[in-house]
Amino acid sequence: MARKISYQQAINEALAQEMRRDSTVFIIGEDVAGGAGAPGEDDAWGGVLGVTKGLYHQFPGRVLDAPLSEIGYVGAAVGAATQGLRPVCELMFVDFAGCCLDQILNQAAKFRYMFGGKAVTPLVMRTMYGAGLRAAAQHSQMLTSLWTHIPGLKVVCPATPYDAKGLLIQAIRDNDPVIFCEHKLLYSMQGEVPEEVYTVPFGEANFVRDGDDITLVTYGRMVHVALEAANNLARQGIDCEVLDLRTTSPLDEDSILESVEKTGRLVVIDEANPRCSMATDISALVAQKAFAALKGPIEMVTAPHTPVPFSDALEDLYIPDAAKIEAAVRKVIEGTRSAA
Amino acid sequence: MSTHLSPEQLLHAYEVMRTIRVFEERLHVEFATGEIPGFVHLYAGEEASAAGVMAHLRHSDCIASNHRGHGHCIAKGVDVYGMMAEIYGKKTGVCGGKGGSMHIADLEKGMLGANGIVGAGAPLVAGAALAAKIKGTDDVAIVFFGDGGSNEGAVFEAMNLASVMNLPCIFVAENNGYAEATASNWSVACDHIADRAAGFGMPGVTIDGFDYFAVHEAAGAAIERARSGQGPSLIEVKLSRYYGHFEGDAQTYRAPDEVKNLREQRDCLMQFRNKTTRAGLLSPEQLDAIDARVADLIEDAVVRAKAAPKPQPADLLSDVYVSYP
Amino acid sequence: MSQILTLTMPKWGLSMTEGRVDTWLRQEGDEINTGDEILDVETDKINGTVEAPFSGTLRRLVAQPDETLPVGALLAVVVQGEADEAEIDAVVQRFQAEFVAAEGSEQATGPVPQKADVGGRLLRWFELGEGGTPLVLVHGFAGDLNNWLFNHPALAAERRVIALDLPGHGESAKALQRGDLDELSQAVLALLDHLDIPRAHLAGHSMGGAVCLNLARLAPQRVASLGLVASVGLGETINGQYLQSFVAAANRNALKAPMTQLFADPGLVTRQMLEDMLRFKRLEGVQQALEQLSAALAEGDRQRHDLRAVLGQHPALVLWGSEDAIIPASHSDGLDAEVLLVPGAGHMVQMEAAEQVNQRLAEFLRKH
Numbered sequence A: 001m002a003r004k005i006s007y008q009q010a011i012n013e014a015l016a017q018e019m020r021r022d023s024t025v026f027i028i029g030e031d032v033a034g035g036a037g038a039p040g041e042d043d044a045w046g047g048v049l050g051v052t053k054g055l056y057h058q059f060p061g062r063v064l065d066a067p068l069s070e071i072g073y074v075g076a077a078v079g080a081a082t083q084g085l086r087p088v089c090e091l092m093f094v095d096f097a098g099c100c101l102d103q104i105l106n107q108a109a110k111f112r113y114m115f116g117g118k119a120v121t122p123l124v125m126r127t128m129y130g131a132g133l134r135a136a137a138q139h140s141q142m143l144t145s146l147w148t149h150i151p152g153l154k155v156v157c158p159a160t161p162y163d164a165k166g167l168l169i170q171a172i173r174d175n176d177p178v179i180f181c182e183h184k185l186l187y188s189m190q191g192e193v194p195e196e197v198y199t200v201p202f203g204e205a206n207f208v209r210d211g212d213d214i215t216l217v218t219y220g221r222m223v224h225v226a227l228e229a230a231n232n233l234a235r236q237g238i239d240c241e242v243l244d245l246r247t248t249s250p251l252d253e254d255s256i257l258e259s260v261e262k263t264g265r266l267v268v269i270d271e272a273n274p275r276c277s278m279a280t281d282i283s284a285l286v287a288q289k290a291f292a293a294l295k296g297p298i299e300m301v302t303a304p305h306t307p308v309p310f311s312d313a314l315e316d317l318y319i320p321d322a323a324k325i326e327a328a329v330r331k332v333i334e335g336t337r338s339a340a
Numbered sequence B: 001m002s003t004h005l006s007p008e009q010l011l012h013a014y015e016v017m018r019t020i021r022v023f024e025e026r027l028h029v030e031f032a033t034g035e036i037p038g039f040v041h042l043y044a045g046e047e048a049s050a051a052g053v054m055a056h057l058r059h060s061d062c063i064a065s066n067h068r069g070h071g072h073c074i075a076k077g078v079d080v081y082g083m084m085a086e087i088y089g090k091k092t093g094v095c096g097g098k099g100g101s102m103h104i105a106d107l108e109k110g111m112l113g114a115n116g117i118v119g120a121g122a123p124l125v126a127g128a129a130l131a132a133k134i135k136g137t138d139d140v141a142i143v144f145f146g147d148g149g150s151n152e153g154a155v156f157e158a159m160n161l162a163s164v165m166n167l168p169c170i171f172v173a174e175n176n177g178y179a180e181a182t183a184s185n186w187s188v189a190c191d192h193i194a195d196r197a198a199g200f201g202m203p204g205v206t207i208d209g210f211d212y213f214a215v216h217e218a219a220g221a222a223i224e225r226a227r228s229g230q231g232p233s234l235i236e237v238k239l240s241r242y243y244g245h246f247e248g249d250a251q252t253y254r255a256p257d258e259v260k261n262l263r264e265q266r267d268c269l270m271q272f273r274n275k276t277t278r279a280g281l282l283s284p285e286q287l288d289a290i291d292a293r294v295a296d297l298i299e300d301a302v303v304r305a306k307a308a309p310k311p312q313p314a315d316l317l318s319d320v321y322v323s324y325p
Numbered sequence C: 001m002s003q004i005l006t007l008t009m010p011k012w013g014l015s016m017t018e019g020r021v022d023t024w025l026r027q028e029g030d031e032i033n034t035g036d037e038i039l040d041v042e043t044d045k046i047n048g049t050v051e052a053p054f055s056g057t058l059r060r061l062v063a064q065p066d067e068t069l070p071v072g073a074l075l076a077v078v079v080q081g082e083a084d085e086a087e088i089d090a091v092v093q094r095f096q097a098e099f100v101a102a103e104g105s106e107q108a109t110g111p112v113p114q115k116a117d118v119g120g121r122l123l124r125w126f127e128l129g130e131g132g133t134p135l136v137l138v139h140g141f142a143g144d145l146n147n148w149l150f151n152h153p154a155l156a157a158e159r160r161v162i163a164l165d166l167p168g169h170g171e172s173a174k175a176l177q178r179g180d181l182d183e184l185s186q187a188v189l190a191l192l193d194h195l196d197i198p199r200a201h202l203a204g205h206s207m208g209g210a211v212c213l214n215l216a217r218l219a220p221q222r223v224a225s226l227g228l229v230a231s232v233g234l235g236e237t238i239n240g241q242y243l244q245s246f247v248a249a250a251n252r253n254a255l256k257a258p259m260t261q262l263f264a265d266p267g268l269v270t271r272q273m274l275e276d277m278l279r280f281k282r283l284e285g286v287q288q289a290l291e292q293l294s295a296a297l298a299e300g301d302r303q304r305h306d307l308r309a310v311l312g313q314h315p316a317l318v319l320w321g322s323e324d325a326i327i328p329a330s331h332s333d334g335l336d337a338e339v340l341l342v343p344g345a346g347h348m349v350q351m352e353a354a355e356q357v358n359q360r361l362a363e364f365l366r367k368h
Helices: A007-021 A070-081 A094-108 A144-149 A161-173 A222-234 A253-263 A278-289 A312-318 A322-335 B007-032 B047-054 B070-076 B080-087 B121-135 B153-164 B193-199 B212-227 B258-265 B268-278 B284-307 C085-098 C105-109 C181-194 C207-218 C240-248 C252-261 C271-282 C286-297 C354-367
Strands: A004-006 A025-029 A063-065 A086-093 A124-129 A154-156 A178-183 A190-192 A206-209 A214-218 A240-244 A247-249 A266-270 A299-302 B062-064 B141-146 B169-175 B204-208 B233-238 C003-008 C018-024 C037-042 C047-051 C056-061 C068-070 C074-080 C114-118 C121-128 C135-138 C161-165 C200-205 C223-229 C316-321 C338-342
Touching: A004 A007, A004 A161, A007 A025, A007 A161, A025 A070, A070 A086, A070 A094, A070 B121, A070 B153, A086 A094, A094 A124, A094 B121, A124 A161, A144 A154, A144 A178, A144 A247, A144 A278, A154 A161, A161 A178, A161 A190, A206 A222, A206 C271, A214 A222, A214 A253, A214 A322, A222 A240, A222 A266, A222 A322, A240 A253, A253 A278, A266 A278, A266 A322, A278 A299, A299 A322, B007 B047, B007 B070, B007 B080, B007 B212, B007 B268, B007 B284, B047 B070, B047 B141, B047 B169, B047 B212, B047 B268, B062 B121, B070 B080, B080 B284, B121 B141, B121 B153, B121 B169, B141 B153, B153 B169, B153 B193, B169 B193, B169 B212, B193 B204, B193 B233, B204 B212, B212 B233, B212 B268, B268 B284, C003 C085, C037 C074, C056 C085, C074 C085, C114 C181, C121 C181, C135 C181, C135 C207, C161 C181, C181 C207, C181 C286, C200 C207, C207 C223, C207 C286, C223 C354, C240 C252, C240 C286, C252 C271, C271 C286, C316 C354, C338 C354
Parallel strands: A025 A063, A025 A086, A086 A124, A124 A178, A154 A178, A214 A240, A214 A266, A266 A299, B062 B141, B141 B169, B169 B233, B204 B233, C135 C161, C135 C200, C200 C223, C223 C316, C316 C338
Antiparallel strands: A004 A190, A154 A247, A206 A240, C003 C074, C018 C037, C018 C068, C037 C047, C056 C074, C114 C121, C121 C161
C-alpha cells in the first residue's frame, strides 16, 4: 500500500519536489524559514506550524523570510511572477488578506485581462484557514467565496493529504494565480500519498462516497464531517453521495449536476458564513440547472452569519457538525418522502 | 553648460519628451470632443522625469507606473499608436481595448503597467527586482508614484522590503504638488518625501523635475547603485502637471496663473532646447526636425486609432485565465 | 450444545482497512451453510461477497446496508443450536465494547511489499507463502500487484508466491526505455535473479501473460510452467478502442467506460477502483509508459505479438472468461495447453471468478 504521511508533510513534499524540478520556484512569506536574522537557527520554525520546515537548507536562497508586511511581500511575489518566476507566497492566516487584498484582487487577478492577454502571473498564495483552533475571529475565517468571486483567480481547498500534494503541484505548474487554502485542523491528518510526483487537475470534483438518496456537496475539512454524517445516516437507511469540490474556481458544475440528477436531493455544507457563499452559489446553480430533478427544497448547512467566536462553547456551535448535517438530510428526505 | 551626453543621447531625450508632450496635448484636445471613453490623467509638464530616468534602462529592466502613466510608457518604448488605440478603446490597442489609459502595459518592453491603484506598483517592482536578484541578472526595477502615492502603506512596505532584501529597486516619487486636489505640502508630513528614505535605510534625494539633466544624473547614480548590488534608492522629483488631475478637472484648487508661469519660466522642453542650443550641443534645426516628426507621428496615431475596430463581443470573455476548464 | 458465533468484516488483500456493507443476501432467521454467500461488501478495491465461514442460523444482522465498517467489525450473529434474544444482545454488547479497529497496526506487522533497485530500476514486489517452486504473478496493462489480491493469498497456501509491479506500473519506476515486451520480460528475469530463483512458475494476466510467454521464449530454462489468464499473444485481435480510450481517459467519467469493459458485471467497477486508476494515471511518467506499451501491444484491433509458438515447450494452463470484451475468449481455442473457460466472467476473470481460478491454478501447479 502506499505510504501514509500527513497533510502537512504532503504540502512540504510537493514544495520540495517542485523546487527540485524547477529552479524558478521559490517561497516567500512570514517565518517560512523562521529565524532569519535571529540569534537561533536560520530555519527555526519552517512556517508558523512547521509546514515549510527543512526547505531552507535544501534550497539556499529560495526560501525567503519576509518582514511582516503582507502588501509588500505578497505584492513582490505578484511582481516576481510576472517576471518568469513561480513564487509560492504564504499568507500565514487567510484573515490577513485584509492587509494585502489589493495585490491579489486588483493586481494578480486582473493583469491578464487588463493587459489584453499578454501577462502570465503564475503565483501561488498558500494560506491557512478555518475554525476549530480556538483562535477567534481574526485567525479562523474561510474567505473561500471571496476569492472565488474574483475573476482571474483559481481557488483550491484540498481535503486530504493526497489532494494537498497533487493540487499544490498543479497549482505551482499552473500559469494563473492560485489561492491555495489549507485548513489548519487538517495538517495532522494522515493519508496515503504516493512518493512520486503527480498532479490532481483543477475543476474535477471527487466523489468521496457514492449514494443514491441525497447529494452532499462540500469542500475542505467539511468533507470529513459530511462523510461522518453520511456513515451515521447509512445506519438509518439513508444513502448519501458526498462530493468534494476540491477547487471552488474552477467549479466542477457537471459533477454537482450529475449527482443531483441522480439523487434529486441536495444539501450543501460550507464552513464559511452563509451570505454570498459557496453554499448559496451551488444552491443557485442547482436551482437554475437541475430544478426539474429536485424532489424538494435544497438545504444549506453553514456557519451562522457571525464572526468566529473564541470560547469553545461557542466555536463548537459555530462550526457545522455531523449532527447538523444529519438533521438537514433528514429534513430533506422527510420532506420529499412522497416523491421518493 | 557641459554634459557627458552624446548628441544622439540628447536628441533621443528631446524626442521622448516631445513625443510625450504632443501625445498628451493632443489627448487634451481630443478628450474634449467626447470621443475618448473613460478618463485620462495627463503627464504634460512632467516629461523630464520619465525621459531622464528611462534613458538609463533597457527592455529587461522593469518599471511600474501609475494612473498618470502615458509618459512612462512612451519613455520605456511602448508603441505610441498602440497606446493611442488603447486609450480610444480599440481592439488594436496594446491591451486589446481591455485596459485603457490607466492599464497600459507592455511586459516585453519591461513596462509592468500603468496602475489605477495608487501606490500598488511599489510592491510589484520590489518583486521584479527580487526576480532579477534570484535569476542573477543585473536588471533593475523602478516604480513611479506621486506625492499622493508616497503616503500609501504599500510604498512603505515595499521600501522596507527592498532595503531588507537589498533589492535592485528604485522608488521615484514624482511630487507634482497635488494628490488629486489635495496639496502635498499639507498631506506629506515631512518636509521632503526624500526624507523618508532614511527611515528605510536607503539614500534619498530631492531633485528639480523641470531639469532633464538633474533627473538624468540622479537616476543614473541610483540605477548604477542598484545594478551593482548596493540596494534601493528613493528619488523625489519635484515637478508640476500642466493639466488637471484628470481631464475635466477645473483645477479650482490651484493658484491663478500657476501653470501659465511654470510653462513660461520652467518648462522642461523649453529649458532643454535653450541649454543644448546655447551650448552648441544641438542646433535648433535638429530639434525642429524632431518636432515635425513627432507631430506627424501623433497625427498618424490619432487618425489610425479613430479608424481602428472596436473589440468584438467574444473578446469580453477571453483572457481572464491562461487556461480554465 | 449451543454456540453463538460472530460474523465479522473480512480483510481482503493488502490494503483493505474497511468495507462498506452493500446488500444482505440472506435474511434474519435463514439457515446458512459454510460457503454460502451472505452479504456483498464493497472495499476500496472491488466489491466482494462474504461467504459463511460456518453453518448455523442467521439470527441478527448487525451491520446496515451502506454502513462503512473497519476490518474485524461485527456484521452478524449466527447461532448453532438455541439462544434467546437476551443472550444474543449480550454477545453483541460485549463484542462492541471490546472491539478496537486495527488502525493499520496489523498492516505494519503483517507482510508488506518490498522495493529495491533491480537491474538498474526500482521494482516493487510482494511475497507471500514459502516453499515449493515459486510462482510469479505478472499483472496486465495498467494493472499492478493488487490485481491478484483475491488470488495471491490462496495460492500462497502451498508455495512461495511473488507478485510484482512491472516497470511503468504500480509503485515500480515509471520510465521505460524501449517500452516493449522484451523490456518487461527482462525486468521479471532481473527480479528472479535478484531473488536467486533459478526456476519459477509464471502466471500472467493479459499483457502479463505475453510477458510470461516472452520470458519463456527468452529464457526457457527459468520457467517451470505458464499460467495464462486472458493473455495477450495467443491470437490476432484485441479491443483497440478499449486501449485507446483507456489511455486517453483523464477523468472519472472518461475512465468509467473502458474500466467497465474489463468486467462482465459492470457493478464491480467501484468509485474507489476508478479513483485508484486515476491516481495511477496521474503519476509522472505513467501516461508516457502507457502510450509506449499500448503502441507495443497493438495497432488498432490487431495484436503485434503472436507467441503461440512458445506453447508446447512448457506445461501451460490457459484461463479465460467467456465474456471477455478485451481479448476474445475464442483465442483459447486449439492451443497446446490445458484450457479453462469460465462462463459469465470478463477480462478480469481472476477477480470475478477468483475461487475457480485459484482452485484450477493451484491444481495445475501441484502437477508441475
